[in-house]
Amino acid sequence: MDAATPVALREPAIPLCPRVITYWMVPAAASWSLALLGQLITLFFIVTPAQIAAIPITTAVAIGHVFLLPRNMYRRHRWELTPEALYSLNGWLTRHSYVIPITRIQTVESTRNPLQHHLGLATVVITTASAEGPVEISGLDTHDARQLVADLARITDTHPGDAT
Amino acid sequence: MTTDTTPNTHTPTSNPFATWRRLSPRETIAIPLRRVHRLIPLLLGAMILGNGRWLSVLATYAIVAVLVTEGLAIWATTHLRLTPTHLEIRSGILVHKHLVIPRDRIRTVDLASGYAHRLLRLSTLHVGAGDHGRIRIGGMNRPDARHLRNCLLATAATTAPAKTPAPTPLSTLDQRWLRYAPLSTYGILAVAALATFTAGIANDLNLATYIAIAHYLQTWTGNHPLWPLILIAATALLATLTLTIGAIAIYLIRFGRYHLDRTHDDILRVHTGLITRWTTLVPRHRIRGIEILESLPFRAVRAATVNALTIGTAGTRLTVLPPAPLHEARRVTALVMATPQAPTNTPLNPHPRAALYRRITRATLPALPPALALTLLAPTWTAITAWALLPLLAFLGWDRYRSLGHALTEHYLLTRHSAFPRHTTALHRDAIIGWHITQSWGQHRAGLLTLTAMTAAGDGCGHVIDIATADGLRLARAASPAMFATVIEEHGADRG
Numbered sequence: 058m059d060a061a062t063p064v065a066l067r068e069p070a071i072p073l074c075p076r077v078i079t080y081w082m083v084p085a086a087a088s089w090s091l092a093l094l095g096q097l098i099t100l101f102f103i104v105t106p107a108q109i110a111a112i113p114i115t116t117a118v119a120i121g122h123v124f125l126l127p128r129n130m131y132r133r134h135r136w137e138l139t140p141e142a143l144y145s146l147n148g149w150l151t152r153h154s155y156v157i158p159i160t161r162i163q164t165v166e167s168t169r170n171p172l173q174h175h176l177g178l179a180t181v182v183i184t185t186a187s188a189e190g191p192v193e194i195s196g197l198d199t200h201d202a203r204q205l206v207a208d209l210a211r212i213t214d215t216h217p218g219d220a221t
Numbered sequence: 222m223t224t225d226t227t228p229n230t231h232t233p234t235s236n237p238f239a240t241w242r243r244l245s246p247r248e249t250i251a252i253p254l255r256r257v258h259r260l261i262p263l264l265l266g267a268m269i270l271g272n273g274r275w276l277s278v279l280a281t282y283a284i285v286a287v288l289v290t291e292g293l294a295i296w297a298t299t300h301l302r303l304t305p306t307h308l309e310i311r312s313g314i315l316v317h318k319h320l321v322i323p324r325d326r327i328r329t330v331d332l333a334s335g336y337a338h339r340l341l342r343l344s345t346l347h348v349g350a351g352d353h354g355r356i357r358i359g360g361m362n363r364p365d366a367r368h369l370r371n372c373l374l375a376t377a378a379t380t381a382p383a384k385t386p387a388p389t390p391l392s393t394l395d396q397r398w399l400r401y402a403p404l405s406t407y408g409i410l411a412v413a414a415l416a417t418f419t420a421g422i423a424n425d426l427n428l429a430t431y432i433a434i435a436h437y438l439q440t441w442t443g444n445h446p447l448w449p450l451i452l453i454a455a456t457a458l459l460a461t462l463t464l465t466i467g468a469i470a471i472y473l474i475r476f477g478r479y480h481l482d483r484t485h486d487d488i489l490r491v492h493t494g495l496i497t498r499w500t501t502l503v504p505r506h507r508i509r510g511i512e513i514l515e516s517l518p519f520r521a522v523r524a525a526t527v528n529a530l531t532i533g534t535a536g537t538r539l540t541v542l543p544p545a546p547l548h549e550a551r552r553v554t555a556l557v558m559a560t561p562q563a564p565t566n567t568p569l570n571p572h573p574r575a576a577l578y579r580r581i582t583r584a585t586l587p588a589l590p591p592a593l594a595l596t597l598l599a600p601t602w603t604a605i606t607a608w609a610l611l612p613l614l615a616f617l618g619w620d621r622y623r624s625l626g627h628a629l630t631e632h633y634l635l636t637r638h639s640a641f642p643r644h645t646t647a648l649h650r651d652a653i654i655g656w657h658i659t660q661s662w663g664q665h666r667a668g669l670l671t672l673t674a675m676t677a678a679g680d681g682c683g684h685v686i687d688i689a690t691a692d693g694l695r696l697a698r699a700a701s702p703a704m705f706a707t708v709i710e711e712h713g714a715d716r717g
């Protein structure tokens with residue numbers, strides 16, 4: 058390892074399931090619609106220039122949040138299971154990378170809320186002995202999630218120890 | 222607490238604990254007495270807040286009744302029995318516990334008495350039994366306690382080595398450390414207590430009393446033009462005095478008779494506390510790191526406190542040294558980690574300039590809007606104070622940058638950052654469970670990132686803040702080569 062050669066963290070290989078874009082768009086669209094509706098209703102009662110100017114601003118932000126942001130986030134969230142470690146990347150403004158050796162994983166589970174169930178997605182939650190808390194990879198296709206859980210369970214089974 | 226050192230001369234013939242027996246009835250008084258000192262603030266609060274007399278009296282009676290009932294209940298439900306092979310203890314009011322200890326596992330038996338027990342001529346037995354740790358059996362009368370100890374030690378002597386080596390003492394409280402008390406957080410606690418107390422009194426006294434005091438002072442100084450300053454100076458002096466006394470009192474209560482030692486089977490013991498005596502035992506293999514904390518006042522006088530980072534105990538940070546001089550902190554660190562030199566002595570690599578700009582910006586930027594607002598809206602002197610604060614904040618930011626550092630030795634990952642207090646952490650490399658690499662948008666532009674070594678010991682330790690991207694990745698790869706073998710690439714790819 059030469060101190061002069063530049064090093065970089067490569068991105069994890071596997072992107073999330075594309076349906077996760079829809080999964081992110083739905084709650085954003087719902088809350089922004091409510092916000093816009095609220096603004097329109099107040100416009101019926103109070104008409105000021107500020108109120109009228111606020112509506113296109115809110116619409117612009119809503120469009121950005123609902124249509125542009127999920128696509129951007131999709132490109133930035135990735136994961137990978139290397140032979141030694143689980144590697145995941147998430148976050149939008151602040152990027153979080155997690156590298157966790159498989160032998161140190163204590164529990165693995167997959168969860169689905171109703172919206173994920175409808176879209177065929179799942180979240181895999183991995184806990185270690187770390188006090189930082191569990192690592193989540195959300196937006197995986199159900200089949201991939203099941204495969205990941207099975208792989209991790211199989212590998213951790215062959216490495217006994219209390220993983221602290 | 223005093224330890225009973227009456228020599229073990231009499232041979233046990235009859236066993237008073239052959240059948241299930243309760244503790245001494247005087248224990249029903251001792252239990253509430255021991256609880257009382259913890260409940261004094263509650264009792265005081267009940268009396269002060271209860272402005273109506275019946276309410277405060279009722280509350281006091283209720284608290285006393287609860288204490289006495291608890292004492293009776295604990296006494297009634299605790300039974301002890303000594304059989305030829307086992308020591309059995311049944312206890313518990315709602316949840317019944319039955320503890321069975323094989324007598325040949327018992328290594329140490331100590332007799333000690335807290336102040337409540339001394340008052341009632343009772344003794345407490347501390348039984349050290351290998352896996353069970355230390356078990357406390359409180360409230361037997363002295364002859365019984367001594368008898369029990371001799372019985373237990375008689376068995377222990379035949380199965381354990383003839384001479385158990387004494388524990389190695391590592392550190393003891395030095396009275397000179399008390400001068401650090403007002404500078405520590407206990408000083409802040411004392412201020413808070415003083416403020417609450419004063420507010421309480423101020424509520425009760427009338428404004429008329431203040432005016433009377435002020436008037437009196439005015440006439441006493443002969444209407445000297447500077448008399449308000451004398452009043453302020455006197456109040457400040459009184460406050461400082463109370464603060465110092467309060468801080469020293471809290472320090473003494475928490476760390477009085479502090480004693481650190483290591484037993485012959487490598488268990489670290491921290492004994493501390495003046496009124497309530499706390500003893501924490503940690504086997505050495507559970508200590509995964511150590512950190513030295515220095516707050517700003519401490520750094521000015523070269524003092525520090527030391528926490529051990531542990532796993533498998535209640536709370537992952539254990540204070541092994543109260544506020545003490547820095548050389549003592551280094552000495553104790555080296556002893557606790559059983560290394561010739563404190564691992565935290567390793568010189569640390571500094572972080573890049575970009576980190577300096579980040580720290581200063583983060584320190585001063587939040588103060589700019591209020592300063593601007595005050596300039597436009599408020600009288601000049603407030604604005605001047607606000608702007609004058611900015612260089613101070615910039616200095617604090619620079620100090621935070623100066624505190625950043627990292628290093629990697631053969632066994633330890635060294636990190637240092639200043640979150641007021643300044644943490645210098647040495648974490649055992651085996652204790653690193655994984656890595657969490659964070660890069661905010663600002664850090665990405667500045668070519669920095671923050672590494673966090675995930676570990677079970679001492680949550681929040683192992684942060685390398687604002688390190689250059691390449692250095693950070695190299696550090697992570699050097700610390701845990703296997704994890705990063707396929708993840709970090711040489712000859713930088715297109716993404717950083």
